[in-house]
Amino acid sequence: MQLLQDIIGAARDLRADMKLDPKLAVSGTVYARGFAYKVAAAYADAIRQVARVNLEFRHDGAPPAKGAAVRSSHEFDLALEVPLAQTGAHRQRLEKEKEQLEKNIANYRRQLADETATSKKPAKVVEDMRQKLAGYEAQLAKTESALHGLTQ
Numbered sequence: 001m002q003l004l005q006d007i008i009g010a011a012r013d014l015r016a017d018m019k020l021d022p023k024l025a026v027s028g029t030v031y032a033r034g035f036a037y038k039v040a041a042a043y044a045d046a047i048r049q050v051a052r053v054n055l056e057f058r059h060d061g062a063p064p065a066k067g068a069a070v071r072s073s074h075e076f077d078l079a080l081e082v083p084l085a086q087t088g089a090h091r092q093r094l095e096k097e098k099e100q101l102e103k104n105i106a107n108y109r110r111q112l113a114d115e116t117a118t119s120k121k122p123a124k125v126v127e128d129m130r131q132k133l134a135g136y137e138a139q140l141a142k143t144e145s146a147l148h149g150l151t152q
Contacts, residue, residue, distance in 0.1 A: 003039050003075060004047065010071040010078045011051035017146075018069055018082055018090050027054045028068075028080035031061045036075040053080065069146075094147050101140040108133040 007030060020026060030047075032040045037059045040047065048055050055078075068079040069090075082090070108129055112118060118126050 003036055004043055006073060007040060007047055007076060007078065008051045010073070010076075011047075011053045011055070011080070014069050014071050014078065014080050015053070018080075018087075019093075020082070022052065024083075025054065026052075026080055026082065027056075028078060029056045029058055030076055030078050031058050032076040033060055034075075040076065091147065094143055098140065098143045098147065101136050101143060104136045105133065105140060108136065 011028065015022070015026065030040055037057065040057050044055070044057055069082050069087075070080075071078045112126070112129060112133065
């Protein structure tokens with residue numbers, strides 16, 4: 001049951017991330033591995049209806065490297081074919097987010113590199129700054145990966 005929720009959630013999350021109109025017909029492909037394929041194929045109609053995406057199910061394989069919005073897990077990859085106009089708008093949002101993350105990362109690195117300032121701050125504050133930096137770096141990697149997936 002969790003696998004079904006994961007596939008449906010991935011499709012819905014991609015639609016939301018791309019800010020797609022819920023009424024817009026979207027097609028996609030689920031590349032499932034092992035048991036995930038059996039479950040997805042058995043409940044294909046329910047997944048299509050609940051996720052509101054016309055999905056095709058394939059055993060193994062890999063999603064296209066470019067031109068599709070992709071969500072991956074260790075059990076499946078979901079690739080949605082998104083209209084070019086929507087891809088452009090999403091790319092702009094991701095590039096803006098990337099710029100902001102790069103500014104935040106540079107700021108935290110600068111602050112953490114200043115040993116005089118960090119020695120005066122409580123250890124908890126410095127640790128929180130390191131955690132925020134790590135979070136920003138992880139988010140930047142995720143954003144760059146999404147941008148790379150949109151490259152035509």
